[in-house]
Amino acid sequence: LGRDPFTLGVAAGDPDPQGAVLWTRLAPDPLNGGGMPARAVPVRWYVAEDPGMRRLVQRGVAAAVPELAHSVHVEVNGLRPGRDYYYRFACDGDEESAVGHFRTAPLPDTQLQQLRLALCTCQAWNSGYYPVLRDIARSDVDLVLHAGDYLYEYSPLQNARGRTLDAERFSGETVSLERYRDQYALYKLDPDLQAAHAAHAFAVIWDDHEVQNDYSGIHPEKPGVSTEEFIVRRAAAYRAFYEHLPMRSTPAGNGGLRVHRRLRYGDLAQLSLLDCRQFRPANPCGVGESARCEAALDPRMSMLGVGQEAWFAQSMVAAQGLRWNVVVQQLLMAQLQLDAGTPRERFWNDAWDGYPLARNRLLQALQTGGTGNAIVLGGDWHSTFVNDLKLDFNAASSPVVATEFIAPAISSGGDDTPYGPYYGPSIPQNPHIRYFDGDRRGWWKLQLNRQTVDAELRFADSVLRADAEVRTAARFQVVHGRPGAVPV
Known part of the structure; x- marks a missing residue:
């Protein structure tokens, strides 16, 4: 190919007891469409038990095709459960990728003692660097x-970042498939994002910005674009999402992509990953903030869609008997009532507050998976929350049914501080919110044990420097059988 084709790094995703999905994309000219010939290119892949790639256990050849931007998704099977593995790609003679690492999940009947998770979200490239991902x-x-x-x-x-880019290729909002591909390539070139993917397996879901800010289903954020035009844009965005991430599902003929799925780690935890974007109707109370309107209380309103709600109910049955029932989704699930009790009382309609009956259905289904073992994880807000989830947030006597951890942004918002001053005055009016930090960038490090979930919150000193320090800011613990996090 003449130049290094592995400029975008490698990634592994969605591990199970027998393997994982291995990803790369050939792109010797990554910010100019990739620079690949319009033909399929064979890519060799290797899996080994050591980082030096000497003890090979599997190898094969996959085709990188132009229809998928010369991306490769290898679903490796036949490995041993609960083990560390290393992988690499090669093509065209001596061209080799970096070595990546992943850890297979244990068998379902394994009495697993601990599971360590990283929770992160919101990585706007233009807002700053990724010291969080380096950490x-x-x-x-x-x-x-x-x-x-x-x-x-x-x-x-x-x-x-002070980076100069091709104005012709990167001006305006991303709409076309070609531009989505270039935009992903720009992000994937970041060395800290590449390092995080090479170090660990990821399980990724999307929110709105992978397509367009605050879109809902087939409805764009703002009027002026036809439904037909937006469906074409959304299909391009979904396709590019698949092309740049280690996903098992492939784009459907109608332009959709299945993102909701389950992962299991022995008898310790089930992870149910949700899609809060693709199947929802337009926000019943409109875009942005507003008082709660009558349409939000229509029982037909669904954040997940009828099919995914049914799948979630089945997932909760599958979670019975496990120590921890973890739900991974995009948005703030807890109620956040702004200026409560005043004429300015309002809610943010894009989050679960815009679909309150759908939230209650989910929380009711969540209780099927067990009592006192539910953990909900999310992002989107560029702020950090620790919340008690309840069927009635306005009743002090309403029992806590789950604990929610909302991750701060990786970089989005830079070092600006708009959310703390804006939301901070309303936090005391929402006593189920146990912790709030409005404007620091970071991530949650979660350790699931047999009796506790230990949560460590880590914040970067800044995202305007690639080498900024990342430090522990707070710790919380959830005890099995007693929902609600307490500071430790």
């Missing part, structure tokens, strides 16, 4: 959960 890469975790906004659709020409 994740250096940590010993079994799996990285990325709760969405992996990509932002906005033009990166003006950015906090």
Whole structure:
């Protein structure tokens, strides 16, 4: 190919007891469409038991085809459960990728003692660097959960990194498949993002910015674009999402992509990953903030869609008997009532507050999976929350049914501080919110044990420097059988 084709690194995803999905994309000219010939290219892949790639256990050849931007998704099977493995790709003679690492899940009947997870979200490239991802890469975790906004659709020409980009290719909002591919390539070139992917397996879901800010289903954020035009844009965005991440499912003929799925780690935990974007109707109370309107109380309103709600109910039955029932989704699930009791009382309609009856159905189904063992994880807000989840947030006597951890942004928002001053005054009016930090960037390090979930919150000193320190800011613990996190 003449130049290094592995400029975008490698990744592994969705591990199970027998293997994982291995990903790369051939792109010798990554910011100019990839620079690949319009033909399929064979890519060799190797899996070994050691980082030096000497004790090979599997190998094969996959085709990188132009229809999928010369991306490769290898579903490796036949490995041993609960083991560390290393992998690499090669093509065209001596061209080799970096070596990546993943850890297979244990067998379902394994009495697992602990599971270490990273939870992160919201990595706008133009807002700053990724010291948070560098910190994740250096940590010993079994799996990285990325709760969405992996990509932002906005033009990166003006950015906090001082980087000059091709104005012709990167001006305006991302709409076409070609541009989504270039935008992903820009993000994937970041060395700390590459390091995190090489170090650990990821399980990624999307939020809105992978397509467009605050879109709902087939409805764009703002009027002026036809449904037909937006469906074409959404299909391009979904296709590019698949092309750049280690996903098992493939794009459907109608432009959809299945993102909701389950992962299991022995008898310790089930992880149910949800899709809060693809199947929802337009926000019943409109875009942005508003008082709660009558349409939000229509029982037909669904955040997940009828099919995914039914799948979630089945997932909760599957979680019975496990120590921890973990739900990974994109949004703030707890109620956040702003200026409660005043004429300005309002809610943010894009989150679960815009679909309150759908939230109650989910929380009711969640209780099928066990009592006192539910953990909900999310992102989106560029702020950190620790919440008690209840069927009635306005009743002090309503029991806590789950604990929610919302991850801060990786980089989105830079070092600006708009959310703390804006939301902070309303936090005391929401006593189920046990912790709030509005504007620091970071991640959650979660350790699931037999009796506790130990949560460590880590914040970066800044995202305007690639080498900024990342430090522990707080610790919380959830005891099995007693929902609600307490500071430790």
